[in-house]
Amino acid sequence: MKTYHHIDDFKPVKNAVVTIGTFDGVHHGHRKIISRIKELADACGGETVILTFFPHPRMILHPEDDSIKLINTINEKADLLAQLDVDHLIITPFSRDFSNQSPEDYIRDVLVSKIGTKKIVIGYDHRFGKDRRGGLKDLLQLSPVYGFDVIEIPEQDINEVAVSSTRIREALLAANIELANQFLGYPFFLTGKVIRGDQIGRQIGYPTANIHVEERYKLIPGDGIFAVKVQHDNIEYKGMAYIGSRPTINGMTRNIEVNLFDFDKEIYGDTIRMEFLNFIRGDMKLNGLDELKAQIARDKEEVLKRLA
Numbered sequence: 001m002k003t004y005h006h007i008d009d010f011k012p013v014k015n016a017v018v019t020i021g022t023f024d025g026v027h028h029g030h031r032k033i034i035s036r037i038k039e040l041a042d043a044c045g046g047e048t049v050i051l052t053f054f055p056h057p058r059m060i061l062h063p064e065d066d067s068i069k070l071i072n073t074i075n076e077k078a079d080l081l082a083q084l085d086v087d088h089l090i091i092t093p094f095s096r097d098f099s100n101q102s103p104e105d106y107i108r109d110v111l112v113s114k115i116g117t118k119k120i121v122i123g124y125d126h127r128f129g130k131d132r133r134g135g136l137k138d139l140l141q142l143s144p145v146y147g148f149d150v151i152e153i154p155e156q157d158i159n160e161v162a163v164s165s166t167r168i169r170e171a172l173l174a175a176n177i178e179l180a181n182q183f184l185g186y187p188f189f190l191t192g193k194v195i196r197g198d199q200i201g202r203q204i205g206y207p208t209a210n211i212h213v214e215e216r217y218k219l220i221p222g223d224g225i226f227a228v229k230v231q232h233d234n235i236e237y238k239g240m241a242y243i244g245s246r247p248t249i250n251g252m253t254r255n256i257e258v259n260l261f262d263f264d265k266e267i268y269g270d271t272i273r274m275e276f277l278n279f280i281r282g283d284m285k286l287n288g289l290d291e292l293k294a295q296i297a298r299d300k301e302e303v304l305k306r307l308a
């Protein structure tokens with residue numbers, strides 16, 4: 001898959017089969033749409049193109065605004081789409097200029113001239129152009145003029161996509177990993193850098209790599225203890241993760257930490273990827289470090305059972 005960080009970097013391709021959307025999560029519903037464009041492209045010897053928008057204007061205008069939470073970072077999304085063998089991913093900033101184009105200009109300049117659209121697969125309710133004035137109707141009207149086909153994704157499929165995204169976000173926020181993963185069709189994951197913590201972990205025999213996720217818009221699951229798989233330096237480890245504010249030691253910050261099994265290396269500054277597989281239990285305020293240590297030992301047994 002080729003990725004372009006601006007629409008202007010893309011050179012129109014022959015027989016572009018295009019779809020447009022956010023594709024947050026790249027879940028079951030999204031995969032169905034992607035299968036559709038791949039089938040259409042195969043049938044006409046064309047190439048699949050996904051047009052997605054990033055960053056959201058709210059992120060640029062209000063960088064301190066933390067309210068946007070997404071299942072995937074833009075890089076994670078690109079990786080997931082690459083795994084699905086999409087040919088081209090165009091990531092374009094949702095700038096004022098871009099959104100101020102009239103529907104007609106958008107169709108002619110972006111879809112036809114810049115992308116070379118021959119077929120567009122689009123949700124029944126998709127809106128574009130200034131004040132979101134453009135829609136399916138405009139595409140259908142102009143399709144004979146510019147020689148492309150419009151394939152509508154019916155309401156039922158679009159609703160399924162929206163419902164899945166909402167359910168996944170809600171499930172993750174409620175630490176219901178199994179349900180989120182069921183909707184996603186793959187284990188939810190995050191990626192971050194290992195930073196220094198209070199170095200209490202090693203004192204109780206469970207060192208934990210504290211993970212800093214750079215993208216503030218990445219959705220972090222609700223508090224709890226999780227069975228995880230961690231990739232570090234192309235090796236996969238089993239482990240147990242903790243998300244919470246460490247009430248036992250009156251922690252001040254919400255941490256993402258992981259104790260890796262059969263591992264004993266200093267990895268500060270390294271990047272790790274963590275896949276969430278099971279929820280084990282909720283966060284608790286234990287009575288001192290000895291109780292915490294005993295509880296973590298029980299957690300480990302439970303995690304090993306789940307990951308067996």
Ligand SMILES: Cc1cc2nc3c(=O)[nH]c(=O)nc-3n(C[C@H](O)[C@H](O)[C@H](O)COP(=O)(O)O)c2cc1C
Nearest residue numbers: 197198199200201208240242246247248283284299
């Ligand atoms: C499997 C596991 C379960 C944990 N459960 C709790 C808990 O229930 N309550 C709590 O306050 N901290 C819990 N912690 C977090 C510990 O308090 C934390 O790892 C410890 O303070 C070390 O922090 P440090 O990495 O900053 O040194 C848990 C950690 C792990 C790895």
Ligand SMILES: Nc1ncnc2c1ncn2[C@@H]1O[C@H](COP(=O)(O)OP(=O)(O)O)[C@@H](O)[C@H]1O
Nearest residue numbers: 196197198199201202207208209260265266267
């Ligand atoms: N099995 C392990 N799991 C996680 N981190 C480990 C492990 N073994 C060694 N480490 C190292 O120890 C660090 C965690 O130790 P800890 O005492 O909890 O310190 P900190 O509070 O700085 O995280 C990790 O960042 C990593 O560099």
